[in-house]
Every structure is written in structure tokens, then in C-alpha cells.
Amino acid sequence: MQNEIISCAVCKKTGELVSTITVKSLSIKPIKVDNAKFFLCLNPECDVAYYSDSAELVLKDEIKVPIWFKTNAHPEYICYCSKVEKQEILDAINNMNLKTVGDVVKNTNAMKISDCIHNSPTGKCCSRQIKELIELIKK
Numbered sequence: 001m002q003n004e005i006i007s008c009a010v011c012k013k014t015g016e017l018v019s020t021i022t023v024k025s026l027s028i029k030p031i032k033v034d035n036a037k038f039f040l041c042l043n044p045e046c047d048v049a050y051y052s053d054s055a056e057l058v059l060k061d062e063i064k065v066p067i068w069f070k071t072n073a074h075p076e077y078i079c080y081c082s083k084v085e086k087q088e089i090l091d092a093i094n095n096m097n098l099k100t101v102g103d104v105v106k107n108t109n110a111m112k113i114s115d116c117i118h119n120s121p122t123g124k125c126c127s128r129q130i131k132e133l134i135e136l137i138k139k
């Protein structure tokens, strides 16, 4: 099997490869993972959370946490492991004039617990999203 990215079965947009460990951990319903490759649908308007190359679908309402970038996500977690919300991080950056991901980690609870593969919809560390918020505020 090659690392080919397939598009979402519903919205046809390109998603991001995620670990089956993440899908298994976050899905409310039992899913057949076997040898399937799973992808996260990155389209905010699409109700699909995960889709696979074996036609398995997991909707955003069928996973344990809201996906922050999906429309009407509530609460909007950035750090899923330590349950830190977007607004809390934005406030910290603004109020304490934080410049780096390291600053945010020092001054909030973000990334205090790190078990991203089981907790975050991407299965990856939230530092990428924290960086985006810092960039957003700089503008």
C-alpha cells in the first residue's frame, strides 16, 4: 500500500492521513479498522470526521470530541489532551503578549498532558494550531 491521500467520500475535498489508533480512540461507534487507512476531513462545512479507503465513515457527531475547525464546534479545543480552549489561548497571547509556542505552554495549561494520538482529532500535537493562533494575532 502506498501513502496515497484519497478525498472525502462526501465533500470530495482532500483530507489528512490520521492514525487508526486515533480513529479507534475517538469514535463512539465500533469501526472496522483492519488494514484501512483513515483520513480526517478538513472541510469545516462537511459533517464527516473520518473516512477511510475502505468506505468506512465516521461523522463529526460520532466522535467523542468536537473538531475545532468544523462549523459550530463547541467547545473549541485547541489542546485536547489538557482541554484548553481557543479563547483561553487567544486571551493569554493578548494579555501577556506571548510570542512563541513555548511562551503559550509556559503560561497556559496547553500541552501539559501529552497523549495526542488518543485525544486530538488529528492525532498530532496541537503546537501547529497554537502557532497559527500566534500568527493570527500578529496580523
Ligand SMILES: [Zn+2]
Binding pocket: 008, 009, 010, 011, 012, 013, 041, 042, 043, 046, 047, 048
Ligand atoms: Zn468531507
